[in-house]
Amino acid sequence: MTIAVTTPTGNVGRHLQRLVVQAGERPRVLVRDPARLDDDVRDLVDAVATDQLDADSVVAATAGVDAVYWVDPPNRLDDPLDGYRLATDALLAAVRENGIRRVVFQSSAGAERRHGVGEIDGLAATETALDAARVDVTHLRCGYFFSNLLFDLDALRDGVIATAFDVDAPMPWVAPEDIAAVGAVRLLDRSWTGRHVQAVHGPEDLSFRDVAAIVGRATGRPIEAVQLSDDDVRATLTATGMTPAQVEALAGMTAGIRDGYTPENPRDYTTTTPTRLAGWVQANLVPSLG
Template sequence: MRIAVTTPNGNVGRHLTRMLVRAGVRPLLLTRHPDQLSDELRGHVEVARADSWDRKEVVAATRGVDAVYWVDPTSASEDPMADYARATEAIVAAVEDNRIAKVVFQSSVGAEKRHGAGEIDGLAATEVALDALGIDVAHLRCGYFFTNLILQIEALRTGRIETALPLDAPMGWVAPRDIAEVAAMVLLDCSWRRRRVQAVHGPEDLTWAQVGEILTGELGREVVVESVPDEAMYQQYLAAGMPPALASAVLGMTTGLRDGFVPEQPRSVMSTTPTTLRTWVRDELVQAL
């Protein structure tokens, strides 16, 4: 089976690529920046330059491919929903033109709402488009990435993190490496057919208050988490350089999943992964700080 992997330098893709190599697969890596791949991988992978927002490039790069691990690229533009639509058009065209039989899509918890969850609505639209193709498609509904904490590295250094969520609201937190492990197993498993939804909830649901306690204990310094109003968070996103539409879409991922939202798939042995936040902080966040 010839497997293509998008965003191979990403938080999930870099782990997935190595897992597939260890499994005896020579994956085809689709990337805008082939020069950024590590030298140690080059003898074990194929590489094609392709922008996941470019329909023609994705179609050309995936000729002869049997399965794709697809990630909608993160948008930084003034119209993030248009970027998600472009990415959706690219993977749909690749599947149709190249008769790709299997897609494993990196989606998110909240995509089941379909509307009202900010940027996650873009992922929901990709899910719907892939479902309409009648192929074997698996949607990985992932929880909140541990690595999102790295985006707040300066705040962590000051000992104060802000969120628009209530501090006592539990949600799934997950290590990207664990998502990659699930993705590898789903890609290599030939027993499933048609549509599959696989939640990846991480090891346990955590509140932001618990996250603050874990960070304080593992970093050896006090980390205070404060809940702030939506408008204050929106202004912070604007101050960080986000265009207004993008700031609204990013904030919408929080507000859309805040009040009474329950994931479609409950926590179970199928959706629970092993890496704890404490372990990830020791292994990765400490080095980043």
């Protein structure tokens, strides 16, 4: 079986790539710039320079592929949802023209709502398109990434974690490496068929106030969870130079999840993963904070 892995330098992809190699496979990795791959992995994979927003590029890169781990890539288009549409079209073209029969798709909690969740609407659209294509597909509905904390290093140094989420409302938080582990198992398992939704909820639901306390203990500095309004978020994002559509994609994602959704898979043995936030913070956040 020839396996393709997208975003192999990303928070999840770099872990998933290693697991696939350790399973004895030689994956084909689709990466915009192969030079970004670590030196120790280059001889163990087949790297193909690929633009995931370009159908011709993806079709050429996946010729002969049987299974793919697909991540809709980050994009800097004026409207991020346009990027999701292009990525979806590219994936569908590859599925159709190369006869790819198995896809593990990295989606998100909230995609089950289908609309009204900002940027996650783009992931929901990819899910819907894959379902219509009648391939064997597993949608990984992932919780809030631990690694999102790395975007807030300056605020954390100032003792603040600010969010438009309800700071007292628990939600799933998950380590990227745990998503990779679940994704790799699904990708390597040849026995399943049809459509599946696999939630990846992390070890426990945490509020931002819980997270602030955990990060504070691990770093030895007091951290306060601060509630922002949606307008506060929009103003901050606009000040960074984002377009109105980019701002709404991010602000709408937070508002849509905050306003409530019902996961298709509840938390249970099959959706709970082991890596706890305190250990992840010690290994990943503390060195970054300096």
